[in-house]
Amino acid sequence: MKIHRLHFFILLIILTTGIGLFFYASGNRSLQLVAGITTALAYVAWGIIHHALQRDLYAKVVVEYMLMGLIAIVLLMTIFGP
Amino acid sequence: MWGELHHLLIPHHTNNHRARALHIDALLLYVLVFAIFNVSFRLIYRIHPDILGYATDIRVEQLLTATNAKRQAAGLSSLELNPLLSAAAAQKAQDMFGKNYWAHVAPDGKTPWDFIIANGYRYTIAGENLAKNFSTSTTVVDAWMASQSHRENLLKSGYRDVGFAVVNGVLNGEETTLVVQMFGAGNRLAVVPPEGFVKPSPTQVVVSQTASQSAVSGESQSETSLPLGFTAAYRQPIFDLPTATRGVALVFGGFLMALLMVDGWMIAKHRIVRVSGHTIAHMLFLTTLFISASAILQGAIL
Numbered sequence: 435m436k437i438h439r440l441h442f443f444i445l446l447i448i449l450t451t452g453i454g455l456f457f458y459a460s461g462n463r464s465l466q467l468v469a470g471i472t473t474a475l476a477y478v479a480w481g482i483i484h485h486a487l488q489r490d491l492y493a494k495v496v497v498e499y500m501l502m503g504l505i506a507i508v509l510l511m512t513i514f515g516p
Numbered sequence: 517m518w519g520e521l522h523h524l525l526i527p528h529h530t531n532n533h534r535a536r537a538l539h540i541d542a543l544l545l546y547v548l549v550f551a552i553f554n555v556s557f558r559l560i561y562r563i564h565p566d567i568l569g570y571a572t573d574i575r576v577e578q579l580l581t582a583t584n585a586k587r588q589a590a591g592l593s594s595l596e597l598n599p600l601l602s603a604a605a606a607q608k609a610q611d612m613f614g615k616n617y618w619a620h621v622a623p624d625g626k627t628p629w630d631f632i633i634a635n636g637y638r639y640t641i642a643g644e645n646l647a648k649n650f651s652t653s654t655t656v657v658d659a660w661m662a663s664q665s666h667r668e669n670l671l672k673s674g675y676r677d678v679g680f681a682v683v684n685g686v687l688n689g690e691e692t693t694l695v696v697q698m699f700g701a702g703n704r705l706a707v708v709p710p711e712g713f714v715k716p717s718p719t720q721v722v723v724s725q726t727a728s729q730s731a732v733s734g735e736s737q738s739e740t741s742l743p744l745g746f747t748a749a750y751r752q753p754i755f756d757l758p759t760a761t762r763g764v765a766l767v768f769g770g771f772l773m774a775l776l777m778v779d780g781w782m783i784a785k786h787r788i789v790r791v792s793g794h795t796i797a798h799m800l801f802l803t804t805l806f807i808s809a810s811a812i813l814q815g816a817i818l
Contacts, residue, residue: 481793503538508554
């Protein structure tokens with residue numbers, strides 16, 4: 435349970451950093467997109483490492499995290515507009 | 517009907533304890549649909565920007581009225597629209613588009629004061645506010661008022677004149693509407709920066725260091741009006757496609773979040789063990805996306 439909390443604490447740091455970078459890049463959409471993609475990649479990496487350490491990592495789980503990351507990126511691009 | 521919805525939205529033994537709408541194939545479908553959607557609307561926008569573009573209505577007279585309303589509400593005098601400051605603002609906007617930067621100081625070191633002086637406005641104090649990608653004049657002024665440094669500029673009692681430029685162009689490869697607001701208060705003495713002139717922090721008020729050399733007099737110049745294309749950004753497309761697509765993306769994000777909340781609640785309630793990603797982690801990730809989206813949905817000020 436303690437390790438579980440530590441993992442989620444790390445996730446919160448990753449996501450908060452992502453938000454910080456996104457706001458820091460305010461006004462520059464290319465940089466914001468890079469921040470968004472980086473955060474999504476970090477999230478996928480977190481998911482894989484977390485489940486590997488929990489010994490419940492399966493291909494299905496990896497694909498799920500990757501698809502969540504991709505959904506975030508396509509939604510971000512849609513919100514950016516043309 | 518209810519059975520199908522239940523299967524689609526609620527974790528149950530019939531859907532392997534995960535809403536069908538959250539299965540891998542459904543997630544893949546969302547990615548593909550939004551990817552195709554993105555490519556399509558970008559193509560359509562390129563072909564018909566006037567029919568399916570952003571709705572924009574920013575005008576100098578509206579900016580002036582809104583600025584003076586804020587000053588009057590604070591018990592300050594109204595500012596007068598000065599054509600020299602407006603010309604300086606227009607040049608600054610053109611410079612930003614030409615050299616592709618979004619800053620108070622140009623990459624070549626040119627400051628707002630250089631534009632003001634070059635246009636013959638003699639100042640004792642001056643300031644500059646910038647904004648981009650807003651859709652109305654009111655939202656621009658409200659955004660400046662919400663930022664302490666811009667608000668201080670806007671409500672500086674020493675200013676007498678103001679100039680605006682509203683210009684459309686491409687900045688960092690992106691269609692952009694720039695708003696440049698330049699403040700000033702002139703005197704009877706001309707101002708030319710002396711040698712060793714320290715370039716000031718742009719949004720701060722500048723007090724000129726010397727007034728000993730001659731320059732073109734702001735007061736003696738005949739009033740010049742800005743050329744067309746610097747006074748307003750007005751576009752009312754038949755369909756505001758970008759705003760509509762943002763709405764679709766946000767509604768879909770909300771739908772996904774609701775699905776995950778129901779999923780998390782059901783799994784915790786029934787203590788179900790299954791092979792899948794963490795629902796709470798996905799919810800935190802989506803929340804990050806929503807918070808970040810708020811930085812996109814508003815324009816930027818500097």
